[in-house]
């Protein structure tokens with residue numbers, strides 16, 4: 001399929017304009033030289049504009065468009081205490097003139113930092129739940145409260161679009177990258193990205209639809225999923241949503257949990273080294289929870305000798321930078 005045909009399929013889905021798109025693709029020459037590695041191009045999806053940016057703003061364009069069917073005045077969402085998704089949701093809702101209620105899993109810390117600090121700055125009504133059961137109950141009771149006082153709540157956790165919207169977003173990002181590389185007369189050999197299978201499903205889909213032969217290497221920040229089945233399911237649901245008739249198989253999925261370290265949400269030495277290296281060679285700020293671990297994977301693969309010097313590696317920077325402030329001691 002051509003870029004135009006793929007874009008026409010994407011345009012069949014309801015969508016709002018929230019994120020800055022066509023984000024820059026920046027060659028990281030110092031980083032490549034320091035690592036003795038391939039050519040590395042960083043897709044700056046940390047620069048999607050709203051509330052310090054990140055990958056979720058692109059999928060919120062589809063998720064919130066879907067939510068608009070209920071004509072809500074308040075969006076209620078339950079997420080983690082330091083969620084990038086929560087921060088970007090509040091920012092997007094502010095742009096759409098919607099109120100946001102966050103129900104975050106965890107306790108309010110004494111020192112409010114990182115994404116949580118930005119949530120407050122953005123004016124979210126922040127609540128805390130001890131665990132997921134309590135979180136679910138609070139989502140429902142807060143929605144009821146909004147209704148009782150004459151409002152129109154939408155619980156974003158019940159919105160069916162999260163997986164598909166993320167994949168569609170990164171299908172589109174792949175088109176942007178291909179065009180940005182084509183302008184330099186280049187083609188990608190590899191994509192590296194922090195993903196639990198949503199965004200990476202979209203890049204795999206792009207590869208198939210375009211008949212491209214790059215490798216999509218995802219690096220997951222958590223070990224809680226069966227990544228091949230999850231990614232293939234999301235890719236195939238996205239294919240159905242776009243009315244296409246191809247299929248993505250589980251054995252095509254390349255996603256590793258090897259860089260999770262001690263666990264989700266806990267920085268790792270390799271990830272922290274990667275954050276420092278990107279900062280000190282390119283002035284690009286990653287985060288220790290997602291993008292730093294993905295970059296640690298890329299760095300490890302370079303050190304293993306997986307690449308030729310003129311291979312073109314696209315590293316997708318999915319955002320998450322406010323976490324550096326939560327983990328301030330790591331950088332001093």
Ligand SMILES: Cc1ncc(COP(=O)(O)O)c(C=O)c1O
Pocket residue numbers: 054055084085166194195196197198199200290291318319320
């Ligand atoms: C900074 C960052 N990178 C990557 C991801 C993973 O994205 P996905 O699993 O939707 O592809 C997330 C969200 O969970 C994130 O916040």
